[in-house]
Amino acid sequence: MKDIGWKVGGKQGEGIDSTGEIYALAMHRLGYFVFTYRHFMSLIKGGHTNYKIRVADDMVRHHGDDTHILIAFDQATVDHNWGELVDGAIVIYDQSSFQATPPTQANVHLFGVPLTDIARETGGPIMKNMVAIGVTAAINEISPEEFRPIVEDKFSRKGQKVVDSNMEALRRGHAYYQEHFQVHFPVPAKPVLAAGVDHLYASGNQATAFGALAGGCRLLAAYPITPATEIMYWVLKYFPKYGGVVLQAEDEIAAINMAIGANFAGARAMTSTSGPGFSLMMEALGLAGMSETPVVIVDVQRSGPSTGLPTKTEQSDLNEALYGTHGEIQRIVLTPRTVEECFLFMADAFNLAERYQCPVIVLSDLYLGMSYQSIAGFPLDRVRIDRGKLVADADLAGLSPFQYQRYDPSVPDGISPRALPGQPNGRYTALGNEHNGIGLEVEDLETRVVQVEKRARKLSGFQHDSGISVDGDAHARFALIGFGSTYGVLEEARARLATEGVIVKHIHFSRVGPFPAEPLHEAMAGVDRALVVELNSTGQLASLIRQHAGDHDKLASCLKYNGDPILCKEIITRCHEVFPAEVLNA
Amino acid sequence: MKDIGWKVGGKQGEGIDSTGEIYALAMHRLGYFVFTYRHFMSLIKGGHTNYKIRVADDMVRHHGDDTHILIAFDQATVDHNWGELVDGAIVIYDQSSFQATPPTQANVHLFGVPLTDIARETGGPIMKNMVAIGVTAAINEISPEEFRPIVEDKFSRKGQKVVDSNMEALRRGHAYYQEHFQVHFPVPAKPVLAAGVDHLYASGNQATAFGALAGGCRLLAAYPITPATEIMYWVLKYFPKYGGVVLQAEDEIAAINMAIGANFAGARAMTSTSGPGFSLMMEALGLAGMSETPVVIVDVQRSGPSTGLPTKTEQSDLNEALYGTHGEIQRIVLTPRTVEECFLFMADAFNLAERYQCPVIVLSDLYLGMSYQSIAGFPLDRVRIDRGKLVADADLAGLSPFQYQRYDPSVPDGISPRALPGQPNGRYTALGNEHNGIGLEVEDLETRVVQVEKRARKLSGFQHDSGISVDGDAHARFALIGFGSTYGVLEEARARLATEGVIVKHIHFSRVGPFPAEPLHEAMAGVDRALVVELNSTGQLASLIRQHAGDHDKLASCLKYNGDPILCKEIITRCHEVFPAEVLNA
Amino acid sequence: MITIKDFKTEKATWCPGCGDFGVLNALQKAAVNLGIHPDDIVVVSGIGCSGKISQHFGGYGFHSLHGRSLPVAQAVKLANKDLTVIAAGGDGDGFGIGMGHFIHAMRRNVDITYVVMDNHIYGLTTGQASPTSDVGFNTKTSPYGTVEAPIHPIQLALAQECGFVAQGFSGNIKQLTQLIEKAIWHKGFSFVNVFSPCVTFNKVNTYDFYKQELVNLDEDDTYDPHDRSAALARVAGRESMVVGLIYEDTGRPSFEDATYGFPEEAIAKRDWSLSQADLAELSATFR
Amino acid sequence: MITIKDFKTEKATWCPGCGDFGVLNALQKAAVNLGIHPDDIVVVSGIGCSGKISQHFGGYGFHSLHGRSLPVAQAVKLANKDLTVIAAGGDGDGFGIGMGHFIHAMRRNVDITYVVMDNHIYGLTTGQASPTSDVGFNTKTSPYGTVEAPIHPIQLALAQECGFVAQGFSGNIKQLTQLIEKAIWHKGFSFVNVFSPCVTFNKVNTYDFYKQELVNLDEDDTYDPHDRSAALARVAGRESMVVGLIYEDTGRPSFEDATYGFPEEAIAKRDWSLSQADLAELSATFR
C-alpha cells in the first residue's frame, strides 16, 4: 500500500471543508482509496479547522499519522500541524495574507503562494480554495482537468460561468506552482479495482442511515446534535421515496418515545443522537426493555462528559450504553468497526430488536460517523429482514378478546409473539409496569419473578455473529484489543508491528452486549499480555473485560482522551512501553 | 433478643396503615424496639396491603421472617401470609365480614372475632382497627390503657369524644378476646435502656431528610415519586423554621438542575427521587461532574426497570448510579446501611460534594426508606460541616477580573478552590463544555488533557471512612457480602449461622464509589467462598466486585427480585446450597 | 355491530366515585358511536391513576411513562394511520412533566386526540400539588398552600393555535362523549381537557364545585367556536371554567397531510424490504 | 462607578453581524444603567450560539445544558436572593427542549429575567429548523419546508399570565436595553423575547425583514400594556410581530414573597450549621 497525506487548514467559515471535500472526492473518483478526517470546532466562524485526506492505492481505514502536503491559510495551521509533517513535506501557505514562520527547525519546504491574490484575479478571494487545489494538482502531478467532473458536479447548478472561473482558479494555481517550485509528491499509481468491486465514497453516518433504510426502518425521530445529525439529513433525502417519515422531535426524550411508539405499532423505527441526548433517553430505554418493544438507538459518540467537546471524538459512552437506566433490562449493544459494518449492523439491528424484543444500541462515534472514505461496496446481499416472532392472524382467530398473552411467560426462549395494533383479537396493553401475560399491571410476587425470568431468558439464547474478530497470528502471545471505530488503526498497528518482527493478534469487539465471553476466552488462549486500546480516560472496555473474563493481570491500557482520533504510532509507542521486551522480540 | 411478629392485612383504604402505625408506635413508646414493614400497592383503593411489626427487646434491623399474630380483614390476607406463620400462631379474622379458611393444614389458631360488629357498636365500622388493636393487647397481655397516649396523640385534635370512642373500641376488643380465647403471645419483658440512649422512632426517609438539614442543606428541589416523596414531606415541615426552600419541580430534570444551580450559587442543595426520576437526571449528573459543581442526589430505589413495581423494594440502580451519564465524571456513591447512616451519610454527603466538587449519590431503597424502626438515637455529635475549598476573599482581592482560575489545573490534588457568585473578583463561568482554567470553553488538545487529569486527580486522593464494614470472625473462610439496606438481615443471618456452628464474616459496603478496593482486599484475605446477597436479578454488586477485585471463582450470588425484602431464612438456605459442606462444618 | 360490551374489560381499579370512570365511559361510548372496532383503536397513557385508562379501555393500549403519552401516541399514528389514536393521562402527567410535549404536539398537528383527566392533584402518588392546583390549595407538598399559579391548559392551547380545543366534565358524560367524538373526528391534533374529580385527595374541586362553577358554552348560542380571539377572551374572563367546544379550526392541514412524501399506505402494513435493484440504485448514489 | 468596560471580556466568538452581539450589548448596558456590579450578576445560559453569552457577558456565568437555563437560574436566585439573575438562550433551547421549564417558570414566578435570542433557527448545530421557524422554511432538517406551526412565545406567555412580557430586536439596542432594564426591575419572572438574526443560516428573518415587519408598541400611545386581553388580541392579530413592552402585571407576588418561611437572608450567605441544641430538639421529634 502506498499513500500520501494531504491537509488543508485555516479558520472556520473560510471554505476549508469544501476544499477538502473537492480534493477527496476527486481522488476517490480517480480510483484511489481515500480516508478523510475533519478537525473542527464548536463555533460557526473563526477557530482553527483542518481537513486531512489520505490518498492510497488500497483500502485504508484511518486518516494516517503523517502529512506530506499542508495547505495553510494562516499561521495557526502551520503551528498546529507542524508535528505531523513527514521529512521533506511541502507546506503551501497563502502568501497574500501572511508570511509563514516555521515553529521549529525541520526538513520542510515552506512555499508561499499568493493564493488569495490569484483567486481575486479569477473571481474573488473565496476562490483561493480552488487555487490551492490547483497547487496540489501540481504537487501530485495530476492534470487540473482531472478535477473538472467534480467542479462541474459541484457548481454547474450555479451556471457555466462559475464552473469556468473555478477551473480557471485551479489551473492558475497549478501553473503558479509549476512555474515556481520543483518539489513533488506524486500520487501513487492508480489502483486496479477487482471486477465487481463497487468503489464507493461514504461516511459512517451515511452508511448508518442507508443501513437503516435497507433494514426496513421507515420512521426516524431525532433531535439535532453533532455528530449525529447527518444521519437525519440522509434519511430526509431518501425516505420520501420509500415511504418513510422523519420527525424532528422537540427533544431526545420525545424522540426515543416516538421511536418506541412506532415500533409498538409495527413499523421499524429508530432514533439517533449523541451523548447528551443519549443520557436523556435513559428512562425510555427502560420502557422499551420492560414493555419488550423493539427499538434501535444510534449513539454517535463524541467527547464527554456533559457538553464536553461537541466536535471531537471519543469512545466513552460504553458504560452508559451497557448500564444506563434504573433497574435491569435486556439490551443489545453493537459497536460497528467500519463504514460497511455501520450499514450492515444497522440493517441487522432491526432484526435483532424484533427478534429479541428489546432495545438495540448501535455505538458509533464522531470519527467513524463523520469521516468519509472509499470502500469496496456495501454488503447489499447480506441484508435480510427477519421480523422475529409476530403472532399470526390465524393463531389469534380462535381467541376471545384478552385471551391473547402478549407477555406469555411460558415460552421456553422467553420470546412471546407480538400482536400489532389493528390485528383482530390481539388486544393487549404494552407497559412499563410489571405485568402479567395479557399486559395488566400486577404486583404479585410470583408473576413478577416469572416475568423477570422470562425476559432474562430472551438473551440467554442470543445468537448473532461472534461479536469479536481476531486478526493476525492465532498463536501470538501478545494481543491488541479494541472495539468499534479503532479497528482500522489497530489493524495498521498490527501490520506495522509485524514489520518490526513483533507478532500480535488483534482482538476487536463488534458487540459488547451480550458480552461475547466465550469467543473472547478462546481468543485470549495463549495470550500473555494484552493492550486494550480505547478512546476514553478510564478504560471502560478493559473494566468490562475484567468483569466478565477476569484476566486482570494480563491487561494494560492504551488510552487517548484529548478528542483527537488515535494514531498508529501512539499505539506502537504504548506497546513498546507496556510489553516486556522478551515478548516483543519473541 | 426476644421478639414477636405481628401483622395486619386487608384492602387498601381500609385503615391498615393507621392500625399498623398505632400498634408500632405504642410498642415503641412502651420501650420496645420495633421494626415495621409496609406492604402496599400502586393503586389507591383495593388491592392487598399489610403492615408487619416486629417487636423486640433489643435493636432489630429487619422486620423478621415470622409472624406470631395475624389480623386479617379478608381471606386474601390469610392466604398471602399463611406461609410465614410460626407454629402455634394466632390468626384473628374479622368474623363480621367473612369466615376464614386455612389454605393448608397447619398448627395455627384461627380465631374469628366480630371486629366490625364490635366497631359499629362503638362508633362505626372504621373503628374495627382499634378493636383489632385491643385484641392484640389481650394476646400480648398488655393493658388497653397502655395505648391511651398514642390514641390521644392521634385523635385529640378531633375532640375528646373521638378519643373516648377509640379507647372504647380498643377495650372491647381486649375484653372480647379475654372472654373467648386463652392463647397468648405476651410481649417480651421491657428492655432497660442504657443511660444516654435516645430511643427514637424513624424511617430511613425521615433520617435522610433530617441528615440533610443537619448537613446544611437549605434547598430541596424534587418531583413527587414513591418511595422518595416522604423526604420532601419532612423537609417541608422543618425547612421554614431553619431558612430553607423546597421547590416542587415540574420534572426531575428541572429538579436536579435546580439543585446544581443552588450549589453553584453557594447553598447546599439536593434532590431526591427514585429510579424513573433518577434515569431522567443522567444528563445533568454529567453537568455537575464536568462543571465541578457539588450536588447531592438521593435515589430511594424501588423495583425496576421502568415504572416496574412502584411500591416494592429492590437494589437495582447500582449500575446506573455508578455508570449513568455519557462520558466520564467523578462521583461518589454512598449506600447507607441503616437509618442512622441515612442521617449521618446525608449530613456528610454535602461535605463530600463540596470537598470533591462532584455529585454525591446516596442510594437508599424503599425498604430502608419507608420502614419505621426504633433506634438508639442519631449520631448528632458526629455532624460536621466542612465546606471544602472555597477561595478566600483575601486571595481574590489582588486579582484583576478574570484572572481567578476557577478550574486551575495546576493544583496537585485536582481540587481548585471555588468562588461563589457575588464574591468580588471571583467571576468565572461554570460550564459543561470542556474549558480552561478561567471557565472558557476550549477545544485544544492540551487543555483538554490537563483538565481531564485534573478532575481525575480529585478522587484519587479520596478519603472518607473505609466504605465497608466487616463483622464476625476475621479469620472466617466464608463470607456474606452485601450493600446498603440488607445490613440488618445479613447480620441476623450471620448470627443465626453462628448458632448452627457456621463461622462467617459479614462484609458490607456502605460505599460503592470510589470502590473500596483496598479494604475489600483485606477483608477477603482468607476467604475461600463468598455469597453476595443483593436484591436484584443480575448480581450487580457481584459484577462490580469481579471487575475491581477479581475473585471470580470465589463468588456466588443470592439474589431476590420479587419486590419483597429478603428474609433471613432465604439467605441461610442459599448458604446451605452454595457453600461446600466442609466449609459449613469447619 | 360494535357495542359498549366489546370494550369491557375487568373492573377498573380506581376509587369508587373517581371521575376517571366517567372519562373511560365517555371514551368507550364515543368509540362505539363512531363505529370504531376495539382492535383498531389505541389508547396511549402516561403514569398516574388516570394512566390506568389504557388498561381499562379495552382496545390496544400503551401504558407508557409519566409525561410521555404524546410522543408515543403521535408515533403510533404515524406508523399506522389506519388506527384511531387517543393519548390520555393526568394533569401532572400532561401539564407538569409532559408540558413540552403538549405544546409541541399542538404545533405538529398529528391526527390524534388528547384527553387529559384534570383533577388538580397528583392522585396515584397520594395527593401532592399538581400544575393545575389552585393557588393556596393545601396538599402534602403544599402544606402552607400552593404559591405557583395554575397552568391554564385551555388558554395555552388557544395561544398555540391548537386546531381543536374542548373542555368537559366527568359529571356530564353525555356532553363529554360528544366532545370526544368531535375530537376524534377532527383532522389533526385535538385536545379535550376534562375536569375529573379525585374523590380521595381533592376535597375542593369536587363534583359539586364543578356543577356550580362551570358554564356550558355548548348551550350558548352567541358563542362562536371558530373565532380564536373571542375564545381567548371568553376563556380568560371565566378563568377557563367553561365546558363545551371552545375552538375548532378545520382549515389547518394535519402533519400527515402537510408532510412531503408521507406514505399513502400505513407504514406498519407495508413490506419494507428493498429489492436488490433498489439497494443497488441507492448504493450507486455513493459513487 | 460601573461602566461598560467592567463587563468587557475577550471578544465574543459569534459570526460577524450576528444578532447576539446586540443582545449582549443591551444586557451589559442595562446592567450598567441599573448600577449592577458585575460581581453581583449571574447569566445562566443553555447551549447554542446564544448560549455562549454567559461566557461573554462578563459577570458570573453558568453555561448549563441545552434547554436547562431556567431551572438552574431560578435556583441560583433562590439560593442567593441578592444576585441579579438572567437566564438566556436560543429559541431551540428555550422553546424546543426547554419548553416545559419556560411555562413552569412563568407559573413559579421567581424573580429572574429570561432573555431569548430568537433567530428562528438552530445556529450552533449549523442550520436546522427551530420551533419558531415559519411554516415552509427550508433548512437542513426541513428540505421540503417545515410543516409544524411555529411556537408563539409571546402568546404563550400571555396565556400563562407571565407578569412581564416584552419583545425586542437586536437591531434596536436602545429599546432592547430599556426593555431589559424594566424586566430586571420587575419583581417576579420577566420574559424578553428578542429577534436576533442569524446572519449565517437564516436568510429569511434578517435585519431588513424585521425592520420592515415590526411594529413598535412603545411608540403607540393607545396601547395599554396592563390589559392582558387587549395584549392577547393585539399580539394574535400581528402574529406577535411587535416590539416593546407588551404586558406587565405588577400585582402578582413573586415566589419568594409568596413562600411561607422564605428566608430573609440569602441562603448562600448564612451559616448553615445547627447547634447541638437545635439538633437535639429536632431529634426529639422522633420520640
Ligand SMILES: Cc1ncc(C[n+]2csc(CCOP(=O)(O)OP(=O)(O)O)c2C)c(N)n1
Ligand atoms: C419520571 C417519573 N416521575 C415521577 C413518577 C411518580 N408519579 C407517578 S404518577 C404521578 C403523578 C400523578 O398525577 P397525575 O398525572 O395528575 O395523575 P392522577 O394520578 O392524578 O390521575 C407521579 C408523580 C413517575 N412514575 N415517573
Ligand SMILES: Cc1ncc(C[n+]2csc(CCOP(=O)(O)OP(=O)(O)O)c2C)c(N)n1
Ligand atoms: C441534549 C442536547 N441535545 C442536542 C444538543 C445539540 N445542540 C446544541 S445547540 C442546539 C440548538 C441550538 O439552537 P438554538 O437553541 O436556537 O440556539 P442558537 O444556536 O440558534 O443560538 C442543539 C440542538 C445538545 N447540546 N444537547
Ligand code: SF4
Ligand atoms: S386517588 Fe383520586 S384520581 Fe386516583 S383513583 Fe382515587 S379518586 Fe381517582
Ligand code: SF4
Ligand atoms: S451561526 Fe448564526 S446564531 Fe450562530 S453565531 Fe453565526 S450568525 Fe450568530
Ligand SMILES: [Mg+2]
Ligand atoms: Mg391528577
Ligand SMILES: [Mg+2]
Ligand atoms: Mg436559534
